Amino acid sequence: MKFSEQWLREWVKPALATQALADQLSLAGLEVDEISAVAGQFDGVVVAEIIAAEQHPDADKLQVCQVSDGQETFQVVCGAANARAGLKTAFARVGANLPGDFRIKRAKLRGVESMGMLCAEDELGISDDHGGIMELAADAPLGIDLRDYLNLNDSLIDVDLTPNRGDCLSIAGLAREVGVLNQVPVNPVTITTVAPTCADTFPVTLSAPQACPRYIGRVIRNINLDAQTPLWMQEKLRRSGIRSIDPVVDVTNYVLLELGQPMHAFDLNQLSQGIDVRLAQAGETLVLLDETEVTLNADTLLITDANGPLAMAGIMGGAASGVTAETRDIFLESAFFNPLSIVGRARNYGLHTDSSHRFERGVDWQLQRQAIERATALLLDIVGGEPGPVTEAVSAADLPETPVVRLRDARVNAMLAMEMPLETVEDILTRLGMQLSRREDQAWDVTVPSWRFDITLEVDLIEEIARVYGYDNLPVRTPIAQLPMPPIAEKEVSLSRVRRHLISRDYQEAVTYSFIEAGLSALFDPKTQPLALANPISAEMAVMRTSVWPGLIKAVQYNQNRQQLRIRLFETGQRFLPQAEGGLLQENVIAGVITGNRDAEGWVAGKDKVDFFDIKGDVESLLALGGSPAEFRFVASEHPALHPGQCARVERQGEVIGYVGALHPQLLKQLDLNGPVYLFELQQDAVTAGRLPRYAALSKFPEMRRDLSLLVDEQVSYDAIREVVTAAAGDALKKVTLFDLYQGQGIEAGRKSLALGLTWQHPSRTLTDEEINNSVSAVVVALTTHCGASLRE
Incomplete structure (x- = not known):
């Protein structure tokens, strides 16, 4: 709001210069953007009247005017179209100084002498109007200095008010603030009831x-x-x-x-x-x-x-x-x-x-x-x-209700870090137009005036006290707080460790919006109806995400459009799942996406693209942080957003905790992505839940290894084979390694050859060949029985 300083001082008269007044308003929360003069710097300009105006003998657009300042008459050549006899206007005498250090001199225009200048508003810095010379009121006194006549020794103050201070969008509101800040009286205009002189009304x-x-x-x-x-x-x-x-x-x-x-x-x-x-x-x-x-x-x-x-x-x-x-x-x-x-x-x-x-x-x-x-x-x-x-x-x-807010002495002193005198509190709030009623429990009931829509809470009143008292007058004290060290659960993997681990595997952390486009949500999770926002920022941010994938894919799309082809991003955040019985489940998840070359560009780097096993390996390393990798299984599955043949659900002790796989080819085409693109999304709690570490001595006895070459149906997974081997090989089995996979010439169609390395080690003695041979026999029998395996010759 822009206002005249003189107008404000008609209501309230603080003993402050213009700049000091502006500084005070800014410190009180009413930020002053600019102070400017009402008019430019000029002198020697008076009110004059055009007595006569005739056409210039040698110029069609000029007039020769006879101008009177009440004492003398001057001849002035003027080019303004509105110059006419009887007009009172601004007249700059010879010797006058106009804005821009322009001095008026005696001159000749097309051979006719001119003894001054008739001025437009922009020539005096009053406004930008140059449509003609100034037109003053018919009763303007001749010869009076124009600055005095128009009261131009004034400043314009432009205040940038915050939306909660609509009460200051008037001279009355600003005067009220200045009066409170300076403890001076405010003299409002007298408003009296006007008696009707006719009986006419309009319903x-x-x-x-x-x-x-x-x-x-x-x-x-x-x-x-x-x-x-x-x-x-x-x-x-x-x-x-x-x-x-x-x-x-x-x-x-x-x-x-x-x-x-x-x-x-x-x-x-x-x-x-x-x-x-x-x-x-x-x-x-x-x-x-x-x-x-x-x-x-x-x-x-x-x-x-x-x-x-x-x-x-x-x-x-x-x-x-x-x-x-x-x-x-x-x-x-x-x-x-x-x-x-x-x-x-x-x-x-x-x-x-x-x-x-x-x-x-x-x-x-x-x-x-x-x-x-x-x-x-x-x-x-x-x-x-x-x-x-x-x-x-x-x-x-x-009509709005008049709020009554309870204000406690102790709360005021605690928030302001000082013992604020009761008289000061009452004085400030009363001058702000509030009515106070003292209670018996060391508090006030404060009735808020009708012009303050922004005061509804106790903290609002305390803010007003601090603002008027002066923020720079409040004491500066170092806060003292008890900061006990929070316990860190040994069974829990911290989220920061998860982040560091993914960063170490060449991922970069992304933070995407929790609001996404409804159509994009349907592409990734068509079976879930997301929660729609009542007042969305835009159509692209209309619903709450039920998966982090849409935001990560948009980030991939953004980067690929800018020629960034090798992308590895992860995000830890929430997804919002509507519940059948009502309500909303906010679930923390960890999600990631990879695409492009497996290795960063370099002179020894390969050109291979990432595949399913790259992201599966990243997920396996992430799940191993808790120390219980054996509790997790990858099971071939389907997901509407993932490739039907490259999708696995991740289970922990039989409970599904997430999915990993390649983005569906139809989505790749619809989103105009350069593929393939691989994704994972896991429940955060399942990833960060670990096991309590236990000490175990290293065995000093030798390891024993046996290799098995098996033929199994190609549908049989390695996980199933590993489980059977682990169960049948005995407690001394230390490690099972898959070191070869072969299909092709010499192998029956529909079958595959797997080569396993089995390692045994006992913690307290050396194992015998007989014990190892018995364990191998038990493993072969179990694999034949449960997996249809046979030894390859």
Whole structure:
């Protein structure tokens, strides 16, 4: 919000210079973005009147004007199209200094002597307007210095308010803050009730009371729109960035800036039967004041009459019912709109207005009657007229409640790290407009004023105390806290260790969004209906992910599009699984993806692509961190996102904990990926749960090894063979190694040859050949019985 420093000082007079005032506001949370002068640096410019204006004898676009400053008459050559006899304007005498270090000298223009210069606003640094020389009021006193006449020794302060401080979007709100910060009185304008001089009213109906619980209106007849807005009001509006339009619009804008209450004036003769505040209906349209036509959404709050929409409530009025030069009777409105009914509506139509900016942040819900009385008094002074009685439609049940917040002495002192005197607390809160009632339990009941929508909790009050007291006045103390070392379970593998392990295997950690596109979720997990967000950021982030894979695949897609072909990513995060009985299961998982060459580029590196066994090996090494790799099994399976022939489910003691495999070829094509791509996703708890380490002495006795070459059906897995061998070989079996796999010439179709190395070692004695031979025989019998194996000759 941009405001005039002089206007603020009419309300409150702190003993501070401009920069000190700006610094104080910034430290109090009202950040000042810029301080600028109302006008450029100039002198020697006075109010003058053009007595006569004639065509220049040698130039079509120049006029020779006779200009009087009340004492002398000067001849001035001027090129402005609006220069005319009887106009009062800004006159720079010979010797005057204008912005840019431009000095006015006696000159000749096309052979005609010019004794000064008639100035446009941009030439004096007042605005960017260069449409002609300045046009001043007809009653402007001749010869007076223009800086004094327009009161240009002023500064503009631009405050960037946070959304919670809508109460400071007015001179009244800013003055209240400055008064509190400096402990000086605030002198608000006197608002008196204007007595009606006619009995005319216009009925109002609230069809949407939750959105508009209070609507106040007043009829004013026989106004004179030929009257001019006073110079002081025009200047205050201009310095706040608002252009003067006509007296009625200027007054509503002035009250908006002064008190913070947006208002609107309708041409009474364009209204039919009565005002109805309601939501839009399907297909309704409205031509706005800026002449654009909009098709209204069903959630848009409207001001309507019997003929249809008149205005978008709290945003912008309609052109058909707006005040024009022919208007003689007006209906003045002052309403309170619930912020939730206005927020976001202007953006839906590509609009942003001073009214919507304030209503979205919250307007004082008890301010409407004061505003309409203030606007009425100003209008009567400027355009005259006959006011009717104030009409108020209100739904008391839908008005905001006045919050009462309990504030404890101990809580204040604990959060501010000091013993704050009770008198200081009461003084600060009282000057902020709050009412305090002392309790018996060393606390206050604080009634929050209607203009502070942002105070609902005890911490909000403490923040206000700290802000006004001054953050730089609070003590600086080193916090003292007891920080006991948390126990680390020996059976648990820390997540940081898991991350380090994957990084050591050439993975990079990724962090992807928990929100994904609904269509992408269906590709990876078509059987699960994900939780949809009520208010998604975009269509690409509309549902909660049921798997981490979609985010990782999008990351792969992003990298491949930028010529990064060797990719290894992992992520630890949550997936969100809706439950049949209701609710949402948030499950921690560890997921990864690999694609591209097996080895990084190098002069000794191969060109082989990664395959299923690369990612299976990564997963096996990850599962071995807990010290119980034998508890895990990989079982051929199916998953809708994985290749039917390259997919395995991972089990721990019979419980499925995840999947590993190649991305389905159809998904590769749909997502336009360079394949193959391999994925895994595991439950985090199953990976990090380990076993308690136990000491065991190393055996000093020799190992005994026997090799077996077996023929089995190609459907028989090595895991099944390993389990049978382990069960049959006895307790001394130390290791089973698969060191060869062969299919081809010499092997029957549908069969495969496996070569196993079996190693025995006893902890306390040397094993005999007889014991080993018996164990080998038992293993062969078991493999023949359970796996259909035979020894290869």
